[in-house]
Amino acid sequence: xxxxxxxxxxxxxxxxxxxxxxxxxxxxxxxxxxxxxxxxxxxxxxxxxxxxxxxxxxxxxxxxxxxxxxxxxxxxxxxxxxxxxxxxxxxxxxxxxxxxxxxxxxxxxxxxxxxxxxxxxxxxxxxxxxxxxxxxxxxxxxxxxxxxxxxxxxxxxxxxxxxxxxxxxxxxxxxxxxxxxxxxxxxxxxxxxxxxxxxxxxxxxxxxxxxxxxxxxxxxxxxxxxxxxxxxxxxxxxxxxxxxxxx
Numbered sequence: 029x030x031x032x033x034x035x036x037x038x039x040x041x042x043x044x045x046x047x048x049x050x051x052x053x054x055x056x057x058x059x060x061x062x063x064x065x066x067x068x069x070x071x072x073x074x075x076x077x078x079x080x081x082x083x084x085x086x087x088x089x090x091x092x093x094x095x096x097x098x099x100x101x102x103x104x105x106x107x108x109x110x111x112x113x114x115x116x117x118x119x120x121x122x123x124x125x126x127x128x129x130x131x132x133x134x135x136x137x138x139x140x141x142x143x144x145x146x147x148x149x150x151x152x153x154x155x156x157x158x159x160x161x162x163x164x165x166x167x168x169x170x171x172x173x174x175x176x177x178x179x180x181x182x183x184x185x186x187x188x189x190x191x192x193x194x195x196x197x198x199x200x201x202x203x204x205x206x207x208x209x210x211x212x213x214x215x216x217x218x219x220x221x222x223x224x225x226x227x228x229x230x231x232x233x234x235x236x237x238x239x240x241x242x243x244x245x246x247x248x249x250x251x252x253x254x255x256x257x258x259x260x261x262x263x264x265x266x267x268x269x270x271x272x273x274x275x
Contacts, residue, residue, distance in 0.1 A: 054092045058114035058152075060125025060135065062102035066263060067127050071157060072097065075124060096120060100131050102262075104204075107131035111138035115152045122153035129161035129206040132171075140168025161205045162213075178209035185258070186217035194256035196226045198249030200242065200269055201260030203230035210260030226252040231261075246273050 059075045062068035079093040087093060096117065098110035107126050114120050115138055123139065126132040132154070139154040141147035151170040162177045189197060197218055201207035207230065215225045229245040249257070257273055259266045 054094045054119075055088050055121060056094050056096055056117070056119040058096050058098060058117075058120045058123035058125065060098040060100055060107070060110050060114060060123055061127035061131070063097060063099040065102060067158065068099070068102070071124075071127060098125070100126055100128075100135070102128045102131060104130045104134040107135040108138060111135035112147070115139060115147065115149060118149070120152065122155065124155050124157060126156060127158045128204070129159040129164065129209065130204045132156045132159035132164055132173075133161060133167055133205055136164070136167035136171045140170045159206075161209050163205065163209075178206075178213045182210055182213035183217035186214050186221055186223070189218065189256050189258075190221040190223055192256075195223050196253045197223055197256040197258055198226055198246075198252075198254035199228040199258045199260065200245060201228065201230055202262070202265070203232055207260040210258070214258055214260070226254050231265075240272075242269060242272055 057075075057079075059072060061071050063072050075095055079095055082088060082093050096114065096119075098114055100107040100110045107130075110126075111123075111134075114123050123135075126135050136154060138147055139152045141151065143149055151168070154171045156164065156171070156173045156175075158175055159173055160175055160178050160181065162179050164171060164173055165177065197214075199211050199214060201211040211228050211230075215228065218225060227245065227249045229242075231242060231245075246257075257270075259269055261269075
């Protein structure tokens, strides 16, 4: 039987559970991310589908998979709270999460902490399905990811822009670990390919709620001859930035 990536992720999480775990008849896995946002909701649905497939096939060694959810709202401070809750639940053998790089990095400090007064208990395995910050690589022995880092996909994006004949790029990036990583790695790769970054400006998540907030950045970028716009952020804000640029 071919094992899908989502199911393989659960099997890895379950195998890493060690002495943690709840009832003998179940495997409890934490799912952490911005569950009400598009990228977090898709992760939640995928996890539920994978757990359902596993359970209908007989579970893991005859044990049923049960999911425990934690919504971090893509906020680093909230991610720490969620990580404490999941680590504090002795039934949870591992956590799939978080989604955003900033949230994953902050949560990793909890999952990897050695038993002490502020974070009791043993470390917990953390597997992020989407965080791409290179910093996550060194976040701790118990933290892993399954997607490429900014160091891999940003240079590909830069080479593709150069292949399309783009030579002057403007970068708008969310002012967080992910956005900053995209800005730095894309800029380096684009410059090496012969291009020029004519502007690079950060924005806060709330900034794109006002359609005119980023107009000064866009106006300056186009005045400097930008022929490519690179957005280091999430899809909802990216769509609004594109609409503003076209306007």
